[in-house]
Amino acid sequence: MTTKYSYFPGCSLKGIGRAYEESLLPVFRALDVELEELEDWNCCGATAYMAVDEVKACVLASRNLAMAEKLGHKELLAPCSACYLVLNKTKHYLEDSPSVRGVIQKALAEVDMTYSGNTPVRHPLDVMINNVGLDAIKKRVVRPLTGLKVAPYYGCQIVRPYATFDDQHDPQTMDRLMEAIGCTVVHYPLKTRCCGASLTGTLPEPGLLCSKILLEEALKRGADVIATVCPLCQFNLDGYHHNIKKRWGDFRIPTVYFTQLMGLAFGLGERELGLHRGFIPMKPLPALAPAAVGT
Amino acid sequence: MDKPTNQNIRIGFYVCHCGSNIAAMVDCPAVAKYVETLPHVVLSRDYKYMCSDPGQELIQKDIAEHKLTRVVVASCSPLLHEHTFRGAVEAGGLNPFFFHMVNIREHDSWVHTDKAEATTKAKELAHAAIMRVAMHKALEVKRVPVHPDALVIGGGIAGIHAAMTLANAGKKVFLVEREPSIGGHMAKFDKTFPTLDCAACILTPKMSEAGSHPNITLLSYSEVTKLDGYVGNYTVTVKRKPRYIIEDKCTGCQECVANCVYKEAKFPDEFNEGLGKRKPVYIPFPQATPQVVVIDPKTCLNFRNGELTGKCKKSCVTACGEKQAIDFNQKETFLELKVGTVIVTTGFKAFDAKRMPQYGYGKFPNVFTALEIERLVNSSGPTGGHVVLRDGKTEPKSIGIIHCVGSRDKKTNRWCSRVCCMYSLKLAHLLKEHTGAEIYNFYIDMRTPGKGYEEFYDKLLEEGVHFIRGRVGEVTDWAMSKEEMEKGKLVIRVEDTLAGYVRRIPFDMVVLATGLEPQEDAQSIRRMLNMSCGTEGFFLERHPKLAPVSTFTEGIFLAGCCQGPRDIPDSVAQAGAAAEALVLIDKGYIEQEPNTAYILDDECCGCKSCIPLCPYTAITFDAAKKKAVINEALCKGCGTCVAGCPSGSIVQNLFDDEEIFSEIEGVLAHE
Amino acid sequence: MKLTRTIKYEADRVKGFGDEVRSVPGCEQLQSCIQCGTCSGVCPLSIYMDYSPRHVMALVRSDFKNEVLKSHTIWLCASCYHCTVECPRQIRITDIMYELKQRAIQEGIYPRHFTIPVLAKEFYKMVYRYGRVTENVLAATMFLKTNPMEAVKMWRLGLGLLLRGRFPLVLEKIKRRDELDRMMKVVDKMHIDQLHDDQKKPRHAVAGGHA
Known part of the structure; x- marks a missing residue:
């Protein structure tokens, strides 16, 4: 039976993070989950915006929440970590802070919108593990990625501070998911360490160091690929190799979305999954050879 | 309701300044002046300290000179001085229950900021008391005998000390311990701070003395499962767990x-x-x-x-x-004991270090808890006192001790566990002595308030142990690429708040100074013994300063860490709770507050609705007379049955309808 | 060597600054800080900061407004929330950093060579105009406004993105931008009302009393 979620892609998934959306949609489709994109959604109000006006950021987020509630599906899916955080943060402010709640309600009323707080904001990882379930995912695997060593990288904003679906110190959902599609998960102690976020562009020295530390440790732990859940993390770890190499040396390892790996295991094509959009391509895998199809 | 017109009622009223505690917020002379105008009041005074000797003598003198028949004092909480003033009234020749106390300190001056309004409130409360005291009846204090035997629950150092004190005073004591041996946490320690006395050398003689004392019945591997009765007359049920050994027959030959x-x-x-x-x-x-x-x-x-x-x-x-000491067919048995008093010394539980995953306990083998280190440095421990890593052979060359693990943290336990700074210093000293390793202490604040404690800290500083003021962010096994010293080590990342740097420091061994928290079953013990707990789950004392070892249940006393984290000297000192028990036992009886409820037999219809309402199981049903009966000794005067009785046939002394209605009328009388 | 005096006089403080920050939703716990340094210990960027996060908390609490708003620290915060979840006093340090960034932008006293405040402002403007953000255009604008030479150095990354179809040439925008506009006007109006309310508060009456 098909389950439906409202879907908030966020700006990155239409730009530098296109491959995330390109892999996310077919993978969910393959699992009988339908995503309906919010009509006329706006910027979530993430990080950089919040530095200018936090209340307005919440108002931006609340328009999306109100539209999701109106759309009528029970829950809203937000794949980008920054969006996931801001949408949830806004929900918390609505519950905890009467003053912020007052502003948001007035602003929504101005455009004849309401939000009652009933639409939970979920991350795809959460839905995969807790709604779709590992068994259903395993059943859908046609090309197990046996032998592929994955460093599961969760980044910061999906586990902190609002996520309730996984452990803050040692999250496990992606580990389990990667195992379910046949990968070997390497011990990756930096799985929730910051990638440097927008600092990679604005203050390269500290920003790129954050990314470099993550790449280096993944290589040291013997990973073939880093799996990520966030467009900014993917961009930082994938797009700045050249700059990192100039400063500290070569730490070449591909970084892909977890949905891209799932898509591969489900038998979808590399191009279909946006894998050609990465700067560091994944090595061809024996398990992906046509001979292995159908096992 | 008619105003009392009895000419024999002559009330004396006293309002206390309590230094400036009351007088700063309540205009005491104005209150006295106001009360003077009320019916039956023949004299009204304000005085600096009513609880002082001259204050009490004043009451006695006035009773004689002015032929007072009732006394009201407006001062502090009855919890503090009701007893004092009743004594003064009695010494003056009146029944002590012809007295009423008004709390204008905790209920008024301390909680208000407007002097005019606080003064009005004091007048209203005083008026209520004047109206009510006119209705008071003479009551009698009942005496209940106290069973001379005592029960001590928990055989740690506090329990052992309390049991020994009672036993040495000639009292029979039952000492119940749930583990196979008494000794508690202290038995696991190597040395004690700050003197570095050998823990075993000072504890084990006490243990064996307690075990063989003629007045102590040691019930090890046993748990208290039920407590019935009331102060002076408790019935205790003890579960004896099967150890599959007949204790009397085993000689310990092994x-x-x-x-x-x-x-x-x-x-x-x-x-x-x-x-x-x-x-x-x-x-x-x-x-x-x-x-x-x-x-x-x-x-x-x-x-x-x-x-x-x-x-x-x-x-x-x-x-x-x-x-023939082994008996595989042994079953759980239950023992019933009669005791007059109970001392609760159930101790603490060490914080589970796995609850702070950022420190890696259970994930990195060479992260240890403090209790594990106690065993490692102990010459009778598993390694014979040889401090080695989890592999059983490598000696650590660098050791980091993290303070406040599971203390001072809103996400785990908010309180300071009091002993960790000192035991961390002790372990630092012992580890250095055993291994010569470089030792770092990571602390938030160094707390060494005890006799010789600061000097011990001094000694450690001189020994070259490093102290870094900063709460550790994480313990990790990933090394920064350029840092050769970090390879294969546990790295602590911390802000050295005093030097002003964030630092990464590699260690062979990390020790977590875990805090103290209530025992897992503290709540069930609390319910069983009808005690209270603070928000953190430790048992609550009756008063933190004036009754630190008493509980709100009479005849039940506390000592040691079950009441809150404390070190050995404090636990032993507190085990003087035994002295409080002794007072009760030696007095031989307890006086019961006569504010108990009683049944008006003629009106009770025997509906039994009061019976399940009583939280103290003081009400039974007389099947022959078809009436409810209240056991005065068990009744705590809570008033639940009085309010619950559908036919209004239960009355409570000091709280009968007349008294309460007069009081309400009084409090509303002021415009 | 140039010697500097580091003593602070009462006049160096901006009295009430700490209380103001603390009155913002999310920043209330600031006062309970015990200066343990956990925030700095877990912060991945603290190694580059002029004041550690712990130090910033102390400065805010003691009303050293100028020192705080001029610091690099608040702009180095990447909002990873590690400090917030580890703080033993449950102080929402990340949210306090946001509040300080907002104040620095409002007062225009951030370090000049920092591009982050510029990025934040351009981000804000772009959302205002289009309702969404087109990242490559945003980045280009930011570099042009701050350091055009840096933008030139980024050609390799830009070209790479273009070749991989990650460099949209059309700006993303929403259809009903007027809705957003009206919502923001409501917020602006409430902010102004709030300011008026604040001016009626006794704090200002006392200040006036001195005159």
Whole structure:
């Protein structure tokens, strides 16, 4: 039976993070989950915006929440970590802070919108593990990625501070998911360490160091690929190799979305999954050879 | 309602300044002046300290001179001085219950900021008291005998000390301990701070003395499961867990242990925090008291899932020989004891370090808890006092001790555990002595407020132990690429707040100074003994300063860490709770507040609705008369049954309808 | 060597600054800081900061407004929330950093060579105009406004993105931008009303009393 979620892609998934959306949609489709994109959604109000006006950021987020509630599906899916955080943060402010709640309600009323707080904001990882379930995912695997060593990288904003679906110190959902599609998960102690976020562009020295530390440790732990859940993390770890190499040396390892790996295991094509959009391509895998199809 | 017109009622009123505690916020002379105008009041005074001797003498003098028949004092909480003033009234020749106390300190001056309004409130409260006291009746204090035997729950250092004190005073004591041996946490320690006395040397003599004292009945491997009755007359049910050994017959020779079918000890040893191994039949530690072995059915081959299998060849039984001390058919038994007083010394539980995953306990083998280190540095411990890493052979060259693990943290336990700074210093000293390693202490604030404690800190500073003021962010096993020193080590990342740098420091061994928290079953003990707990879950004392070892249940006293974290000297000092118990026992009786409820037999219709309402099970049903009966000794005067009785046939002394209605009328009388 | 005096006089403080920050939703717990340094210990960027996060908390609490708003620290915060979840006093340090960034932008006293405040402002403007953000255009604008030479150095990354179809040439925008506009006007109006309310508060009456 098909389950439906409202879907908030966020700006990155239409730009530098296109491959995330390109892999996310077919993978969910393959699992009988339908995503309906919010009509006329706006910027979530993430990080950089919040530095200018936090209340307005919440108002931006609340328009999306109100539209999701109106759309009528029970829950809203937000794949980008920054969006996931801001949408949830806004929900918390609505519950905890009467003053912020007052502003948001007035602003929504101005455009004849309401939000009652009933639409939970979920991350795809959460839905995969807790709604779709590992068994259903395993059943859908046609090309197990046996032998592929994955460093599961969760980044910061999906586990902190609002996520309730996984452990803050040692999250496990992606580990389990990667195992379910046949990968070997390497011990990756930096799985929730910051990638440097927008600092990679604005203050390269500290920003790129954050990314470099993550790449280096993944290589040291013997990973073939880093799996990520966030467009900014993917961009930082994938797009700045050249700059990192100039400063500290070569730490070449591909970084892909977890949905891209799932898509591969489900038998979808590399191009279909946006894998050609990465700067560091994944090595061809024996398990992906046509001979292995159908096992 | 008619105003009382009885000319014999002559009330004296006193309002106390309590220094400036009351007078700063309440205009005391104005209150006195106002009360003077009320019916039946023949004299009204304000005075600086009513509880002082001159204050009390004033009441007595006035009773004689002005022929007072009722007295009202407006001052502090009745909890503090009701007893004092009743005594003064009685000394003046009146029934002590012709007195009423008004609390204008806690209920008024301390909680208000507007003097005019606070003064009005004081007048209203005083008016209510004047109206009510006119209705007071003479009451009598009842005496209930106290059973001379006492119960001590928990055989740690506090329990042992309390039991010994009572026993040495000639009282019979039951000492109940749930583990196979008494000794508690202290038995696991190597040295004690700040004197570095050998813990065993000072504890074990006390243990064996308690074990063999003629006045102490030691019930080890037992738990209290039920407490009935009331102060002076408690009935206690004790569950004796089967240790599959007949205690009287076992001599502690341990032939059974030597001859167990398991040639090698292979099960984690609880006493050594799992660092050592034991057999299914074992004695917890060499100085265990009683010197009686115990068989663990979970690991013994003769059991499976708690059922006897008979599959073992039982070489232990053969080894025991004629003593015939082993009894595989032993079952749980229950014992009923009569005692007059109870001392609760159930101790603490060490914080589970796994609850702070950022410090890696359970994930990185060389992260240890403080209790594990206590066993490692102990010469009778699993390694004979040889401090080694989890691999059993490598000596650490660098050790980081993290303070406040599970203390001062809103996400785990908010309180300071009080002992960790000092025991961390002690362990730092011992670890340095044993290994010569570089030792770092990571602390938030160094707390050394005890006799000789600051001097001990001084000594450690001189010994070259490093101190970094900063709460550790994380313990990790990833090394920065350029840092050769970090390879293969545990790296602590911390802000050195005093030097002003964030630092990464590699260690071979990390020690977590885990905090103290309430025992897991503290709540069920609390319910069983009808005690209270603070928000953090430790048992609540009656008053933090003036009744620190009493509870809100009379005849039940507290000592040691079950009331809050404390060190050994404080636990032992507090075990003077025994003295409070002694006072009760030696007095031989207790006086009961006569504010109890009673049934108006003529009006009780026998509906029984009051019986389940009573929280103290003081009400029973007289089937012959078909009436409810209240046991005065059990009644605590809570008033629940009075309010619940559908026919209004229960009355409570000091709170009858007349008294309460007059009081309400009084409080509303002021415009 | 140039010697500097580091003593602070009462006049160096901006009295009430700490209380103001603390009155913002999310920043209330600031006062309970015990200066343990956990925030700095877990912060991945603290190694580059002029004041550690712990130090910033102390400065805010003691009303050293100028020192805080001029610091690099608040702009180095990447909002990873590690400090917030580890703080033993449950102080929402990340949210306090946001509040300080907002104040620095409002007062225009951030370090000049920092591009982050510029990025934040351009981000804000772009959302205002289009309702969404087109990242490559945003980045280009930011570099042009701050350091055009840096933008030139980024050609390799830009070209790479273009070749991989990750460099949209059309700006993303929403259809009903007027809705957003009206919502923001409501917020602006409430902010102004709030300011008026604040001016009626006794704090200002006392200040006036001195005159």
